[in-house]
Amino acid sequence: MQLTVKTLLNFKEDYPLFISRDVRLTEKKDRRIEVKVDARCGSKGVCPDCGKKCPGYDQLPRREFIHVPIWGVAVVFLYRLRRLQCPSCGVVAEVVPWSTGKSPLTTSYAWYLSEWAKLLSMQEVARQFRSTWHHVFTSVEMAVAWGRERMDFTNITAIGVDEIHWSTKLGFMTLVYQIDNHCKRLLWCGEKRTEKTITDFFDWFGEARSLSLNFVCSDMWKPYLKLIAQRAKNALNILDRFHIAQKLSKAIDEVRAGETQSLVKRGMEVVLKHSRWCFLKNPENLTDKQKVKLKDLLACNLKTIRAYLLKEDFQNFWDYTSATWAGKFLDQWCTQVMRSKLEPMKKVAKTIRAHKQLILNWFEAKNEISLGAVEGQNNKAKVVIRKSYGFRTAKVLEISLYHKLGKLQVPELAHVYF
Ligand SMILES: [Zn+2]
Known part of the structure; x- marks a missing residue:
């Protein structure tokens, strides 16, 4: 079979209702591969709210979706979204399989960037793929949201609470790790180091899970000790x-x-x-x-x-x-x-x-938790901070920590190009 960009695309991205027609390398200074995508003749669009297939009545202006580059050459999909007349939801713009909502990146590309961002800092990923920091960050944010929605909470018996000092202006971030021998990961992080922070953790974690904890590892800070005794009644509080x-x-x-x-x-x-x-x-x-x-x-x-x-x-x-x-x-x-x-x-x-x-x-x-489990996780968190040359906001730091230390699940799609 003769290899064209089109065959390659159909091999990686298979959308039965859409076809890529025209694939060309542009002549301009910033050369890129443009893939013109069209809906299959006579096919219906999918409503984003109810998932029903509905007829379209007009098309929105052409949009660009940045896709995974080939040999360092940028690839963009060009497509005009259809507006649909959905019997239950009214007039809506269709959903397409390669993109979610308003992102200018295809979903495959977002997963590709976010997987790279586990190995490199976001600045480095942006530089490597001639993308922008913002695009890399939104991809990581998407990956974290996806993974956190699907977190597995079964069998968490030991947690460790600690904080890292990450910014001279903004101070501390409280981190809660799972430190079971079978799974060590970051569970939660919250701004500052106050009674409210740790209360927020227990509220998020939920009463039933808090009560089934056997061990909580912390430092000797009084509010920690007090709240751990109140909220995780069945756990033995130990000092790291x-x-x-x-x-x-x-x-x-x-x-x-x-x-x-x-x-x-x-x-x-x-x-x-x-x-x-x-x-x-x-x-x-x-x-x-x-x-x-x-x-x-x-x-x-x-x-x-x-x-x-x-x-x-x-x-x-x-x-x-x-x-x-x-x-x-x-x-x-x-x-x-x-x-x-x-x-x-x-x-x-x-x-x-x-x-x-x-x-x-x-x-x-001693037999159930390894010595220095919290310290080990904490060192990893410090590496994340050091490698990124600092974070501008607490939110960016949180997202990065979840991404690198959360052991979050990813969909199959994340491995199509990675
Ligand atoms: Zn609908």
């Missing part, structure tokens, strides 16, 4: 390892900053120079140079070093298998810290003591 590690890292940073200041006063600041990452990174992630630096630092009896060793010691907590022994370890660790005279560390120890039971709850969830 990562939130405690964050608090410890922050405390070390404060000790180090304080100590650097006092060393500067005494003309000895060189000791702690360039040491920040030695204390914050996990020992196995340090570069050789940083390892040497850390070894030198450990040889001095500095406050920062003592804080660092206390943080390292805390890591042992997660290796316990029995909650009783882990509890004893926690008590000892806190006592040691309270004697350390390191104020920022003492603050963390107090928080840990106050939430001891919540932290120990971890041992009941």
